[in-house]
Every structure is written in C-alpha cells, then in structure tokens.
Amino acid sequence: MDDVHSIKIEPLGESIYVKPFHMTYIQNGVKKFWDFNVVHDSVSVLLFNVSRKVFVFVRQFRPAVFFNSIPEKEKYLVEAMNTKLPLPPIEQGITLELCAGVVDKEKSLEEIAREEVLEECGYDVPVKHLEKILSYRDSIGIAGDKQTIFYAEITDDMRVSKGGGKPEEGELIEVVEMSETEVKKYLERDELFKQSQQIRCCL
Incomplete structure (x- = not known):
C-alpha cells in the first residue's frame, strides 16, 4: 500500500x-463565469459487522489528496514538472474511507452499492439489507455531483472473499476493521479527509 514511487504529474x-x-x-x-468539472455520481456504504461488533472501512492511496498536500503545489506543477523534488510522505495520500464507487452503470444505486461492497470488502450483501441514509451534492464549488450513502449490517457468514477491489482496473484496496471506540478516537484527529468526514456524519 505504501510502496508508491516514480510519480509523474502532467496536465x-x-x-x-x-x-x-x-x-x-x-x-x-x-x-x-464559473469553471467546473463534470464527474460521476457515487455511492458509499457504512458497514457494521454485527458478528464481531466492528465497522468495516477501506484504505487506499488517493493521488488528489497526495498532490494537494504538496507545499506550493502550483509552482511544483508549472515550473518543475517531473523533476526530482522533495515530496511529502506517501502516507499523506492514504485515506480511510467508506466503501464506495462511482455510478457508471445502468443499475439501481442499491445494486451498484452491493457490487462495490462485494468487490472492495468481500461481503455479499443482499440489496434489501442496504438502508439509504441520505443523498447530497458534493464539491458544490467545482463539481456538484450527487453522493448517496447507505448503511448495512453484515455478518461473518456474508464474507465470500477478502475483497481488495479489482486489480485489473488498477485498484489496490485494504479492508480495515475498527471498533466503535477506535473509530471515535480516529475522528478526534484535527485533519480528516472528505470520506472521513462522511464517517463522522454517519456515526
């Protein structure tokens, strides 16, 4: 997960x-006038394993988070593109998140959420177990995409694989289990990423 190197940034x-x-x-x-990006809508799922009383999250490297932690990132991009400059620790680009995925299929949000849970976390969750928490518009200044969050209670019996995402699509995802106490301690940190803020809002 932390072995990230040969970084190249370009337009x-x-x-x-x-x-x-x-x-x-x-x-x-x-x-x-206004500049903005059109991106896919997405779904996220807050998972709670009732067999062992733990929340199930995912951990992965996010290039955008890493890049935005680079001091004077605009100067780095424009004046020193692809030169060897000191970079922040890779850990600054690794986030703890809800299981999530983009809406890029002609399927219901529940079906897409179910597929993401299976691919990323290895749990086969029936659609009827997915409870919608809320939908909202994200990144309203630059994107405005629609995010929908679900909640699902899972059991060890639903685990059919170790998860980890789709390697053939370049995904490298680590499944992380945390007790309620561990989650609350994590959320006490001063700096949290967007998905971590989602975790805080859901608990």
Missing part, C-alpha cells in the same frame, strides 16, 4: 472520469 488530457467546463451567465444584471 490532464481526455478523461472518462473528469470533464472540465466553462460557464458564462448573467445574474441580476451582472455578467459572471
């Missing part, structure tokens, strides 16, 4: 995940 070309746009408009007689 984004065509992407199936992020599409930038520039909007101009007139509001109350004032001409305005």
Whole structure:
C-alpha cells in the first residue's frame, strides 16, 4: 500500500472520469463565469459487522489528496514538472474511507452499492439489507455531483472473499476493521479527509 514511487504529474488530457467546463451567465444584471468539472455520481456504504461488533472501512492511496498536500503545489506543477523534488510522505495520500464507487452503470444505486461492497470488502450483501441514509451534492464549488450513502449490517457468514477491489482496473484496496471506540478516537484527529468526514456524519 505504501510502496508508491516514480510519480509523474502532467496536465490532464481526455478523461472518462473528469470533464472540465466553462460557464458564462448573467445574474441580476451582472455578467459572471464559473469553471467546473463534470464527474460521476457515487455511492458509499457504512458497514457494521454485527458478528464481531466492528465497522468495516477501506484504505487506499488517493493521488488528489497526495498532490494537494504538496507545499506550493502550483509552482511544483508549472515550473518543475517531473523533476526530482522533495515530496511529502506517501502516507499523506492514504485515506480511510467508506466503501464506495462511482455510478457508471445502468443499475439501481442499491445494486451498484452491493457490487462495490462485494468487490472492495468481500461481503455479499443482499440489496434489501442496504438502508439509504441520505443523498447530497458534493464539491458544490467545482463539481456538484450527487453522493448517496447507505448503511448495512453484515455478518461473518456474508464474507465470500477478502475483497481488495479489482486489480485489473488498477485498484489496490485494504479492508480495515475498527471498533466503535477506535473509530471515535480516529475522528478526534484535527485533519480528516472528505470520506472521513462522511464517517463522522454517519456515526
């Protein structure tokens, strides 16, 4: 998980995940503009294993989080692209998250959430066990994508694999189990990532 090297940062070309746009408009007689990205909606699942009374999360390296922890990142990108400069510890780009995935299939949100739990955490959860907590618009200044969070209680009997995501799609995911006490202690940290804020809101 922590073995990340040969990092190369470059401008984004065509992407199936992020599409930038520039909007101009007139509001109350004032001409305005705004830059934003169109990204996929997503689902997240808060999992609680009732067999052993632990929450189940995932841990993975997030390049965007890592990049935004680089001091003077704009200077690094524009003036010193791909040169060897001191970088922050890789750990700064590794996040603890709810099991989640993008909505990129013609399926219900519940079905997509079920598939993500199976792929990432290894639990085969019936759709009827998924309880919707809420939906909201995320990154409202730059994206506005819709996020939907579910809750599911799982048992050890539902575990059919070790999870870890799809290696063929470049996923490298670690399954993490934490007691309620451990989660509360983790959430006392000053700096938390977006998904960690989701964890805080759900508990």
